[in-house]
Amino acid sequence: MLRSIGEKARRFLEPGSVPERSSGRIINPRTTRAKYERIARFYDLLDLYFEYGRYRPLRAQLFEGLSGRILDAGVGTGRNMPFYPEGTEVVGIDFSPTMLSRAGRRRDRLGLKVDLFEMDVLKTGFPDQHFDNIVATFLFCVLDKAQQLPALQELRRICKPTGSIHILEYSWAQRPLQRTIMQLWAPWVRWAYGAEFDRDTEQYADAAALKVVENRFVYRDIIQLITARPAATPPGNTV
Ligand SMILES: C[S@@+](CC[C@H](N)C(=O)[O-])C[C@H]1O[C@@H](n2cnc3c(N)ncnc32)[C@H](O)[C@@H]1O
Secondary structure, eight states: OOOHHHHHHHHGGGGGSSSSETTEEEEOOOOOHHHHHHHHHHHHHTTHHIIIIIHHHHHHHHHHHHOOOOETOOOTTTGGGGGGGOOEEEEEEOHHHHHHHHHHHHHHHTOOOEEEEBTTTBBOOHHHHHEEEEESSTTTTOOOHHHHHHHHHHHHHHHEEEEEEEEEOOOOSSSHHHHHHHHHHHHOOOHHOOOOOOOOGGTGGGGEEEEEEEEEEEEEETTTEEEEEEOOOOOOOOO
C-alpha cells in the first residue's frame, strides 16, 4: 500500500513553489510536479531504451555496498528497486503521487518492503541524521539551479554523520560529437522531464557542508556518480 503523510507532506511542497530563474528560463516546481503527474503512466515506456541500454548497470553500481536505512529521494516509478540491497530498510519519496503509485505497484510486484511517502526533497520532515545512506538518481537534473543547495542541505540534515549521499546525474559532454547529440536531445528532455544537463550539483557541496569523496563518470563523459559525506562543521554551526 502506498503510504503518505498527507497534509504534513503536502505542506512541504510550498517552499519550492515560487518560480525560480535558471539557465535563462523560468522553472516553476509546481509545473515540474504537474509534468510528472502527466508523464507518470508513460515514464517507464519513454525511458525503456535508456533504462536497459544505459541505466541498469549504473543503478547496480550505485547500490553496491550500501546498508542500513536508505532513502531513495525522487524515487519516481521505482526503477532503483530491483537493486536495493537485501537486508536494507528503504524509504522512497517523491512529490508526484502518480509516480509514487507506480512505484508502489513495482514494489508489490517485486515483493519488497519499502515505505513510500509523498514529500518534497527540499523539506522532507524526516528527523535529523535519520538515514545511513541516501541515493538520488536523476533527481538533481530536474531541480532548478536555485534548489540544488537547499536540496543538498536537506539531504545532509537527514543523513547520519557517518552516512553517505550518492547522486547519479547527467552533465554536458565535453566531446564535441556527444555534446552536439545532447544539444539536439536537450529540448525533448526539458519538455518531457523538466530536466537540464547543466546542474553541476557537486559545486554546491561545500556550501551544504558536504565533502565530495568521489566524483567519477560512470557512462562516457555524461553521467556522473557523486559520493558525498557530511563534513564536520565547527561547533555551534548549523547547516
Ligand atoms: C527523472 S525522474 C527520476 C526517477 C528515478 N529516480 C529514476 O532514477 O528513474 C525525477 C523524479 O524526481 C521527482 N521530483 C522532482 N522534483 C522533486 C522534489 N522537489 N521533491 C521530490 N521529488 C521530486 C519527480 O516527480 C520524478 O519522479
